Ligand SMILES: NC(=O)C1=CN([C@@H]2O[C@H](COP(=O)(O)OP(=O)(O)OC[C@H]3O[C@@H](n4cnc5c(N)ncnc54)[C@H](O)[C@@H]3O)[C@@H](O)[C@H]2O)[C@@H](O)CC1
Ligand SMILES: Nc1ncnc2c1ncn2[C@@H]1O[C@H](COP(=O)(O)OP(=O)(O)O)[C@@H](O)[C@H]1O
């Protein structure tokens with residue numbers, strides 16, 4: 001396991017311990033504050049020029065978040081910005097009080113009322129950082145609501161004040177930042193759906209936290225990793241071996257579709273296509289066979305006997321002949337026997353959509369007798385049905401981890417920020433996505449894609465799941481860039497998977513079985 005400030009996501013307690021280790025090794029507290037704030041001021045100036053934002057208001061809190069704000073205020077003042085300060089809490093921590101004295105000496109003015117900042121073009125929020133411990137109430141809550149009501153750009157230092165650093169919850173009320181500079185390490189809140197509307201654009205300020213300090217503190221708990229191309233590249237099923245054939249590149253069976261929901265089967269198949277899987281079989285109700293062939297000519301379409309309403313009645317198949325089974329899109333909940341048969345197989349399985357709804361009826365304990373990996377891919381509604389005991393909490397990182405431990409399955413909780421947890425304690429977070437994907441059918445594409453990668457990466461199921469979720473989100477982002485957020489239907493999304501894959505890997509060298517060998 002390697003540690004890296006871009007990759008590891010921490011909670012406030014870990015952040016505090018990492019800072020503590022840095023200070024204990026000799027770095028003065030004031031020096032780290034100076035460094036963090038100077039780097040933030042530099043980044044700030046790149047986005048918010050003096051010409052466009054000559055007048056800046058800075059809200060100064062009582063702790064070191066307020067200290068950072070004062071250093072930034074000082075630098076902006078020295079760079080020519082007209083800076084007004086407002087400090088709503090009189091008692092300041094020592095270092096913050098020292099910074100306050102120095103900016104007063106430089107001639108910066110602490111205004112008596114918040115209203116004095118109303119004519120500023122932009123507000124910097126240095127009220128609270130990861131030290132926030134209580135719900136905002138009274139005058140402080142009123143102050144935050146007032147600032148939000150101005151509808152100005154608000155730049156938060158470290159985190160939007162009022163947001164819980166770990167759970168992302170709004171503690172009473174919170175600053176609605178348009179841009180947040182996260183200092184040093186990514187905190188959990190940056191990947192909690194609840195917090196996203198309060199953080200705006202997010203940017204990490206590298207303050208030089210060493211892998212050694214990270215390892216010292218983080219080695220005792222399971223890592224939470226932000227997926228990026230560097231992380232996934234070693235797991236990609238590329239380059240393909242020179243001598244291989246289609247069955248060696250994995251055989252995926254997708255069990256899906258009904259007369260009522262035929263499209264889900266097509267989209268899951270297109271998602272699998274995007275993984276490059278060697279062989280793809282798709283079991284559907286007989287009536288859907290010709291439709292599926294017309295969309296996926298490369299797949300083997302298996303026509304199954306149907307119920308009176310057009311769901312799969314039985315699976316006339318030896319499931320253990322396939323490397324991986326993906327099951328759920330468009331199934332309906334009519335026939336739980338299909339899911340029982342899938343659960344009884346010895347192969348890795350992915351359950352999505354109605355397969356999850358049936359599993360919720362059968363009970364999650366059904367998974368305990370499985371001999372191979374299970375991957376569950378619920379959205380929030382499905383999650384609540386599967387894990388009602390966890391659904392009271394909105395801390396999606398925590399409950400995904402618990403759901404995985406409880407079920408023994410890899411759990412992928414879908415959302416604006418998708419979270420993946422494995423029962424061995426691995427956690428992956430998809431750091432960016434687009435609400436273009438909030439559209440019927442996007443999830444079906446993901447099911448097929450996970451299945452396709454898992455067949456090709458049988459030894460790394462959590463990584464296959466994370467890889468699929470990452471490329472799925474990237475494909476959405478690329479498609480939305482070209483076609484707007486309204487232009488990303490499921491088929492389009494599937495068509496962008498290759499572009500997302502290509503963006504994540506360096507071009508294949510020509511001499512790997514290509515023209516180079518013939519020289
Ligand atoms: N220690 C350092 O030198 C560094 C600190 N940094 C900054 O320091 C911040 C953490 O600093 P602190 O630990 O001082 O904490 P904060 O500045 O986040 O806030 C803690 C202060 O707020 C008060 N407080 C908490 N909740 C309150 C509430 N609901 N109502 C009223 N007052 C409340 C506390 O009593 C305490 O005085 C980080 O977020 C970051 O901005 C970073 O710049 C890195 C370097
Ligand atoms: N607001 C959003 N931002 C980013 N991604 C989203 C958002 N809403 C949904 N998604 C993604 O879209 C997909 C939707 O899947 P799902 O709800 O199963 O839809 P369906 O079953 O109709 O295909 C998931 O991958 C989810 O993470």
Ligand SMILES: [K+]
Nearest residue numbers: 125128157159
């Ligand atoms: K803040």
